[in-house]
Amino acid sequence: MIKKALSEIERGAAEIIDKERIEKLLQDYFEEGKTYTVKAGFDPTAPDLHLGHTVLLQKLAAFQKYGATIQFLIGDFTATIGDPTGKSATRKMLTQEEIEKNVKSYTDQAFKILDPEKTEVVFNKSWLEALGAGGLIALAQNLTVARMLERDDFSKRYASNTPIAVSEFLYPLLQGYDSVHLKSDIEIGGTDQKFNLLMGRQLQKAYDVGKQQAVLMMPILEGLDGVQKMSKSLGNYIGVTEHPNDMFAKVLSISDELMWRYFELLSQKSLEEIAALKKGVEEGTLHPKKVKEELAFEITARFHDEEAAKKAKEEFERVHAKSEIPSDIAEVELEGPIWIAKALVEAGLEKSTSQARRDIKQGAVRLNKEKIADEQLQLQSGEYILQVGKRKFAKVKVK
RNA sequence: GGUCAGGUAGUCAAGUGGCCAACGACGGCAGACUGUAAAUCUGCUCCCUAUGGGUUCGGUGGUUCGAAUCCACCCCUGACCA
Numbered sequence: 001m002i003k004k005a006l007s008e009i010e011r012g013a014a015e016i017i018d019k020e021r022i023e024k025l026l027q028d029y030f031e032e033g034k035t036y037t038v039k040a041g042f043d044p045t046a047p048d049l050h051l052g053h054t055v056l057l058q059k060l061a062a063f064q065k066y067g068a069t070i071q072f073l074i075g076d077f078t079a080t081i082g083d084p085t086g087k088s089a090t091r092k093m094l095t096q097e098e099i100e101k102n103v104k105s106y107t108d109q110a111f112k113i114l115d116p117e118k119t120e121v122v123f124n125k126s127w128l129e130a131l132g133a134g135g136l137i138a139l140a141q142n143l144t145v146a147r148m149l150e151r152d153d154f155s156k157r158y159a160s161n162t163p164i165a166v167s168e169f170l171y172p173l174l175q176g177y178d179s180v181h182l183k184s185d186i187e188i189g190g191t192d193q194k195f196n197l198l199m200g201r202q203l204q205k206a207y208d209v210g211k212q213q214a215v216l217m218m219p220i221l222e223g224l225d226g227v228q229k230m231s232k233s234l235g236n237y238i239g240v241t242e243h244p245n246d247m248f249a250k251v252l253s254i255s256d257e258l259m260w261r262y263f264e265l266l267s268q269k270s271l272e273e274i275a276a277l278k279k280g281v282e283e284g285t286l287h288p289k290k291v292k293e294e295l296a297f298e299i300t301a302r303f304h305d306e307e308a309a310k311k312a313k314e315e316f317e318r319v320h321a322k323s324e325i326p327s328d329i330a331e332v333e334l335e336g337p338i339w340i341a342k343a344l345v346e347a348g349l350e351k352s353t354s355q356a357r358r359d360i361k362q363g364a365v366r367l368n369k370e371k372i373a374d375e376q377l378q379l380q381s382g383e384y385i386l387q388v389g390k391r392k393f394a395k396v397k398v399k
Numbered sequence: 400g401g402u403c404a405g406g407u408a409g410u411c412a413a414g415u416g417g418c419c420a421a422c423g424a425c426g427g428c429a430g431a432c433u434g435u436a437a438a439u440c441u442g443c444u445c446c447c448u449a450u451g452g453g454u455u456c457g458g459u460g461g462u463u464c465g466a467a468u469c470c471a472c473c474c475c476u477g478a479c480c481a
Contacts, residue, residue, distance in 0.1 A: 226437090249435075252434090252435060252436075253435065253436060253437095254436080254437090255436070255437045255438090256434095256436080256437065257437080258437090287434075288434075288436095289434045289435085289436080290434095292434090292436085316435075317435095319435090320434090320435040320436095321434080321435070323435095339448060341448075342448080352445085352446065352447085353446085353447070353448075354444095354445080354446060354447070354449090355428080355443090355444080357448085357449085358428090358429085358442095358443055358444080359428080359429060359443085361442095361443085362428095362429050362430060362442065362443070363429085363430065364428085364429045364430070375448085376448075388428090388429085389428075389429060389430095390429095390435080391435095
């Protein structure tokens with residue numbers, strides 16, 4: 001039983017520090033019914049969750065199955081500093097209302113995966129503000145500059161003469177202090193958070209909390225391009241609130257190679273099942289597309305429901321495999337007669353008439369499924385289906 | 400505060416008086432091929448009913464028949480020194 005739980009928890013993890021402690025916690029849970037806490041921090045600046053975030057959330061959900069209470073920490077205080085992890089950019093202060101609004105949408109989305117009954121939403125402002133300058137300085141004494149500079153992003157930035165604000169040094173300390181205050185048993189985060197996560201361990205020791213949190217790091221999920229990490233700003237993400245049709249299509253658009261990564265980190269299938277699928281594809285008995293469809297279906301169904309996923313699948317086949325026109329397309333009314341290039345722009349299919357002309361010249365534009373070649377074409381009154389490339393459609397009513 | 404180096408299209412980056420709507424790379428879009436993809440090959444990639452016109456190279460003014468390129472001032476960024 002413990003073994004099964006442990007393997008589920010370990011799945012996909014990039015690194016675990018103090019695994020013995022996790023084992024012990026599970027053992028206490030199974031033998032004595034003792035619960036424990038798992039902390040994960042979230043930044044309230046970006047309210048839109050994507051699949052990258054769900055890797056972590058799913059891991060939290062797995063812990064919940066085995067006796068954990070999740071400390072869902074909203075970094076409302078630390079958000080004002082700016083996590084130095086990755087790129088540096090000065091963050092703007094958020095107002096209380098903005099934070100509350102973000103948190104609401106954040107938790108609404110998160111509870112699609114997490115069990116709210118076993119989740120405690122906590123805000124670090126409530127204790128960090130009370131820390132005060134004295135407390136902060138005492139906290140800062142736990143860390144030397146040399147140690148701080150060991151950290152990869154700092155050392156790189158320091159070496160390349162990229163500025164580092166002193167306040168950025170405080171970020172890991174404050175995040176670590178959160179673990180002191182919350183007396184967390186385990187903290188999980190992305191691999192890029194390693195330094196911050198370990199700080200929690202160190203500070204728990206320094207403050208005599210009586211335990212040191214175990215740390216579980218999840219890999220960073222690659223985006224649709226398969227190279228960079230999934231993020232909203234890079235535009236390579238799948239949002240959890242996206243329309244089922246888009247969600248399905250986006251999953252299907254990833255490369256075959258990346259698909260296995262998604263399976264491991266996002267699918268509920270067991271590792272054995274996934275290995276079997278992979279073997280099937282390698283031996284040629286299974287078509288990779290079929291397998292990818294399963295993945296797309298599973299993901300879409302999780303964030304919507306079976307019915308929606310089914311519809312998305314049918315829609316996809318209709319539009320792409322058979323290159324038919326989607327059932328639900330934008331309608332635009334225009335004054336006629338109208339020049340075709342202009343109509344394409346008005347319908348939102350092209351951004352300029354120049355671009356429209358180029359595409360017509362290349363044979364990318366279809367009118368009622370027929371390729372058009374005449375870029376001077378005028379549309380008389382009537383209803384038309386306009387299409388640019390494979391994906392962009394609009395129904396146009398010309399008056 | 401001082402010294403130096405820079406600011407060119409979505410990004411990086413050539414271009415140092417006319418041949419510049421501006422090389423190239425990446426990205427993006429489209430075509431072919433496919434499994435919708437990936438990979439590959441090809442074309443396009445400021446705007447405008449267009450073999451033409453308009454607006455661009457941090458900003459403002461100037462020199463010139465002519466400026467991304469020269470001059471002046473200003474703004475911004477980075478490095479080094481303090």
